[in-house]
Amino acid sequence: MSRSKALTMADAPYVFNKRTTSSLMWAMALALMPALGWGVYCFGLVATLPVAASICAALAGEAIASGLRRRFTLLDGSAFLTGLLVGMAMPPGISPLIPAAASLFAVLVVKGAFGGLGSNWMNPALAGIAFSLLNWPAQMSAWSLPHQLAGVSAVSGASPLSLARSGSLDFLGAVKTSGLDGTITDGLNRAIFSPLGADLPGGYVDLFIGNKAGAVGELSALLILAASIVLIARRMIRWEIPASIIAAFGILTWTFGGLGMGKGFFEGDILFSLLTGSFLLVTFFMAPDPVTSPSSRLGMIVYGAGVGSLIFLLRAFGSSPEGSAFAVILMNCAVPALARLDVASSRKRGSRLAEAREGGGDNAHR
Amino acid sequence: MPIDRRERIIENLAVASALGFLTLVIAALFLVVDARASAEERFLLSPSGSGLALAGRAGDPVFDRVYRLQGDDGLSYALVLQFRGSTGAAQVAARLSPKGELQELRLLGSCLSRLPGGGKPLLSAFPGSEAVLARAADFTRSLAGGGRD
Numbered sequence: 485m486s487r488s489k490a491l492t493m494a495d496a497p498y499v500f501n502k503r504t505t506s507s508l509m510w511a512m513a514l515a516l517m518p519a520l521g522w523g524v525y526c527f528g529l530v531a532t533l534p535v536a537a538s539i540c541a542a543l544a545g546e547a548i549a550s551g552l553r554r555r556f557t558l559l560d561g562s563a564f565l566t567g568l569l570v571g572m573a574m575p576p577g578i579s580p581l582i583p584a585a586a587s588l589f590a591v592l593v594v595k596g597a598f599g600g601l602g603s604n605w606m607n608p609a610l611a612g613i614a615f616s617l618l619n620w621p622a623q624m625s626a627w628s629l630p631h632q633l634a635g636v637s638a639v640s641g642a643s644p645l646s647l648a649r650s651g652s653l654d655f656l657g658a659v660k661t662s663g664l665d666g667t668i669t670d671g672l673n674r675a676i677f678s679p680l681g682a683d684l685p686g687g688y689v690d691l692f693i694g695n696k697a698g699a700v701g702e703l704s705a706l707l708i709l710a711a712s713i714v715l716i717a718r719r720m721i722r723w724e725i726p727a728s729i730i731a732a733f734g735i736l737t738w739t740f741g742g743l744g745m746g747k748g749f750f751e752g753d754i755l756f757s758l759l760t761g762s763f764l765l766v767t768f769f770m771a772p773d774p775v776t777s778p779s780s781r782l783g784m785i786v787y788g789a790g791v792g793s794l795i796f797l798l799r800a801f802g803s804s805p806e807g808s809a810f811a812v813i814l815m816n817c818a819v820p821a822l823a824r825l826d827v828a829s830s831r832k833r834g835s836r837l838a839e840a841r842e843g844g845g846d847n848a849h850r
Numbered sequence: 851m852p853i854d855r856r857e858r859i860i861e862n863l864a865v866a867s868a869l870g871f872l873t874l875v876i877a878a879l880f881l882v883v884d885a886r887a888s889a890e891e892r893f894l895l896s897p898s899g900s901g902l903a904l905a906g907r908a909g910d911p912v913f914d915r916v917y918r919l920q921g922d923d924g925l926s927y928a929l930v931l932q933f934r935g936s937t938g939a940a941q942v943a944a945r946l947s948p949k950g951e952l953q954e955l956r957l958l959g960s961c962l963s964r965l966p967g968g969g970k971p972l973l974s975a976f977p978g979s980e981a982v983l984a985r986a987a988d989f990t991r992s993l994a995g996g997g998r999d
Contacts, residue, residue, distance in 0.1 A: 530883055537876040544869035551862025554855050558865060579884075580877045626911040 505601065508720055509561030512769065513568055515711035519765075520572055522707055523700035526630035527576035531700045535571030537580030542567025542587035549596030562601045566590050569609035569770060572701025573762055573809075574616075576628050582620050586612035606816045607773045610766070613809045621804070627697040665690040691759040698761075705759045712768035724781055725772040728788025729795070730758065736796040744800060763795065766808035776816045780826040787822055790815045888915055894958050895919070895928045895943050902928070908989045912982045916989060919945065926953055927990040931983070933976035942972065948994030950987030 524531050546563030550556055557563075567587045574583045590612030595604045617624050668689040677684050690696060694704030702708075715721045734754045741752020758764070771777065771791050778787050791811050798807020888904070896902045901920040905927060908914055912932055919928045931942045945954040955972060973979045 533876055533880050533883070537873050537880075540869045540873040540876065544866045544873065547862045547866035547869065551859050551866065554858050556858060556862060558862075580873070580880045584873050584877070622909045622911050626914075 503720075505562070506560045509565045511718070511720055512715065513561060513565045515715055516568060516572065516701065516769065519704050519707040519711065520568070520701045522694050522704045523572070523576070523702075526694065526703060527628055527700065531576040533580045534574040534576070534578050534583045535568065535700060538571030538574070538583035538587045539564060539567035541584035542570070542591050545588045545591030545596065549592055549600065552596070553600060555600075557600065560601065562595075563591050566595070566609045566612065569701075569765075570612040570616075572765065573609075573613045573699050575624065575626050576700050577626060578620075578623050582616050582623055583612075585619075586616040589615045602775055604775060605819070606813055607770050607776045610770050610809045610812050610816075613762075614813055617804065617806075617809065625804075627699075630695055630697070630703070664693070665695065688755055688759070691756065696760070702762045702765050705764050708764045708768060712764075715768075721768060721772050722774075722784060724784035725777060725788040725791075726767045728785045729767045729771060729792040732789040732792025733763070733796050734758070734792075736793060740800070741796075757799070761799075761806045762808045766795075766812060767791075770809075771812045771815075776819060778819055778822045778826065780823075780830075782829055783819075783822040783826045786825070787815055787819065790818060891915060891930050892917065894930055894941075905993050906989070908986075910982075910985055910989070913986055916986075916993060918993075927993065929986060930958070931979075931986065933972075933979045933982065940972070940976065944983065944986060946987055946990045948990065950991040952983060952987070 520535065542563045543558060546558055550558065570587045570590060571583050590608035594606055594608040594611040595601065598604045665686055665688075669684055669686050672684055672689075692705050694706065696703060712721065712726070716723050716726075734757075737752040737754050737757045739750055739752065741754070741757060742748060742750070743752075771788070778784050794811035794814055795808050798811055799805060802810075892902055895917060896919065903918050903920075905916050905918040908916055908929075913929050916927055916929045919926045925948055927946045927948065929944055929946075931944055933940045933942060941958040943954075943956040943958050944952065945956075947953055957972060973983065
């Protein structure tokens with residue numbers, strides 16, 4: 485037997501799991517397909533161009549980066565998922581060269597330059613999105629209305645989030661609603677809200693279904709949530725991070741969100757804030773990235789609370805109406821500190837356990 | 851360098867080249883889509899297409915292509931704008947003088963049946979449209995001042 489066959493060297497952790505990185509990546513990409521399909525239905529086949537260019541450029545970047553490392557990692561799905569997420573965050577009418585440049589930056593600079601998958605400290609897809617937001621801000625905010633709402637050809641317009649941000653318009657007054665929204669809202673009011681003495685205003689159903697101006701893959705909260713539930717149920721996404729992001733963001737929005745709209749404390753519109761922008765896509769598909777987020781439960785909760793708080797602060801006081809990408813990147817920087825925090829708490833737990841054991845032993849001895 | 855390593859690099863480079871080429875093909879496809887959108891805009895601004903030439907691209911979220919229009923009453927600039935507000939969305943053709951003054955505002959289409967006609971009443975129906983028009987005027991002035999006419 486040769487020496488190389490006798491000894492197998494592998495990095496930690498030494499835990500066998502049937503779920504591979506590749507299967508996880510492809511499952512997440514598959515879960516995003518319905519949301520992408522809805523975007524293509526709303527904006528037409530033109531919307532496939534930025535996504536296709538983004539995926540091709542990400543795969544090309546991965547081929548170059550893995551070639552330099554003398555490996556072939558194109559089929560592990562990570563570059564495909566990065567390209568898909570970058571493409572889904574793009575406005576439908578954007579030049580495909582912008583998502584292509586963003587994906588190349590994500591895969592070559594953010595991931596490849598740090599040693600490939602597992603060595604990057606920042607989520608590559610979010611870094612690519614931030615790269616394009618900083619370099620092409622006008623093109624990145626040229627949203628289109630879905631054809632169900634446009635009524636006239638090629639109508640572009642502000643997203644609901646940027647309309648709300650402008651302050652001159654009421655949140656939902658700015659959002660034109662579809663007939664379906666009216667029907668479902670009436671039904672919900674009759675069946676659920678009216679007996680409770682409440683009233684659901686029009687517009688939320690359209691925001692939930694995805695009848696709104698926005699990026700190709702961020703339109704439908706319904707489809708993104710459905711995909712997330714499947715992935716959480718299959719333990720492919722840890723629930724702690726999304727739950728703590730939503731909790732922190734929801735509490736801050738409810739408490740202070742109304743102030744910017746001339747309302748008082750505890751009058752913020754949580755539902756509107758959750759259903760607009762890239763909040764849900766970032767919360768469920770990018771923030772819980774296992775490489776760039778903490779691995780302990782305490783770390784995840786602190787990280788999620790930080791992301792949620794930063795999204796609120798950036799949306800309320802930042803220069804852009806959307807702050808999700810930057811919020812997650814900022815918290816990615818804090819992950820090493822959170823890991824130390826967790827080590828410290830584990831040590832405390834360990835010493836408490838040891839003390840308890842010793843105490844128990846003494847009692848037993850007595 | 852061992853042969854398998856060299857083969858691996860060649861394999862990766864070949865895949866990267868093919869995918870890079872595919873990216874460029876997609877970008878070229880977008881140029882076709884863009885050209886069609888430009889032709890549609892030209893038709894909306896001047897159905898005969900006479901005296902209309904692309905003057906510049908603004909890269910603004912609401913408007914991009916600005917056309918130079920040589921009419922009987924002299925030089926002007928034309929562009930298609932999209933307004934959106936609480937009353938719905940509207941597509942509007944605007945004509946501006948080289949000094950940035952609004953000469954004409956024509957409603958091309960809207961998703962509401964009842965909308966005021968062109969000019970100031972239309973702008974008042976869409977909060978924020980004054981700012982869009984001001985940006986368009988600034989860009990027109992920069993085009994005219996740049997010695998392109």
